[in-house]
Amino acid sequence: MSDDLDITHGGAISVDTEVLRDVGVRIAVVAERLADTQGSIRRAHGIIVDAPGLGAQLDTVALWASADRVDELQRRCEEASVGTLLMADAYELVELRAQAEGLALTDAAAADALYARIEQLEASDDRVGGMADMLIAGWKDRRFEGLDSQFDLSGAMAHLFVGGGLIGSTLGLGKVHAGKPLIGKADPVTVRPVAASTPVGTPASLADAFRRFPEAPGAQIRVDRLTMGDGSTQFIAYIKGTQSPFFGAGEPWDMKSNIELYAGKTSASYQATLDALAAAGARPGDRVDLFAHSQAGMIASRLAMESEFEVQVVATAGSPTEPTLREDQLLVQLIHSDDIVSSLAGGGSPGGTGSPDSFTATREGDSSDGVQDVWADTHWMHSYIETAEMVDRSSDSRAVALGEYWKTLDAAEVIESTEYRAERTGWSG
Incomplete structure (x- = not known):
């Protein structure tokens, strides 16, 4: 590390x-x-x-x-x-x-x-x-530093990792531009609740938030409904990354959805997230904050830019794309320079995006060469939680400012948490 x-x-x-x-x-x-x-x-x-x-x-x-x-x-x-x-x-x-x-x-x-x-x-x-x-x-x-130091199998891994970054930068797919919404129709999906709870509190730190991803077997989305002291409601969605390496089977969080989202097409996983939020009671205009890993970073980007929800906070870990957010939206990005998935963003935008307090926290997830590079250990959530912990300890003014956000969440009087499992039931016509 x-x-x-x-x-x-x-x-x-x-x-x-x-x-x-x-x-x-x-x-x-x-x-x-x-x-x-x-x-x-x-x-x-x-x-x-x-x-x-x-x-x-x-x-x-x-x-x-x-x-x-x-x-x-x-x-x-x-x-x-x-x-x-x-x-x-x-x-x-x-x-x-x-x-x-x-x-x-x-x-x-x-x-x-x-x-x-x-x-x-x-x-x-x-x-x-x-x-x-x-x-x-x-x-x-600088944007691809660390990729070429991955475990080298006769040079194959180095070419693979650097190639991922070049795809994002050359094709321009790593940056989600305003005015270019998702196109096409999603594969049909069903969404059902698989677990419910009443947490004793809201996240108190970035690492705490990234530890709150769904834990029920097969669940991909957790939605927390917060009832504030004035009776208003707002929501926090915790969305997992890719769950299957296969293409087009029952699991919506698969390679088919990865390719569709990266190419600007509506995926089953995106539709399932919308359906889960609706099932949790979120309505157009409601505030929804998003914490997302990997593929879910693409979902969160699109929700923040084109959904009918009022998205104020987006935090991603290892996302293959970067959104173009408004100046009143906070974007927190965790990136490992030796993570092939986040390299697909092509370095994002040279000008940054989001509110002035938005920031990107970057580090080399694992500076040592080893077989762990073959299964992209630096992309997995446990590694990004370590990075989130470092952000929480940082004295950077933008990282410190997150403390005010956690305080606003702590004002919630009732927290209702539901985990959802989605399944693809067919292909779009």
């Missing part, structure tokens, strides 16, 4: 550009005050040397040297301010380019407005465009 956890907003963006720009402005203010200080020291030096007998009582050489040091510090602050503001522009340019690319599919007018700002940034300094290009290039180089 590797303890080197990297938490960013996603893609090439690792900082809040507005915060970075504010830092640059503050450094500029410090530089101005240092310039004033340097001027005051020089004037004091002049007064001292001009006053008869005063210069002999004070170390004017040291005073002049202190002005030199302040002058050097002021120069460095000016350089730091210019560099910080330039980097903020480069980060903003990366974000705007990614946003414009997505909007071009659904809102040409909004995309054109962004292109105007892009042109303004590029024209503001000849270096900005090049710096943005370098950020993207660096992100592209």
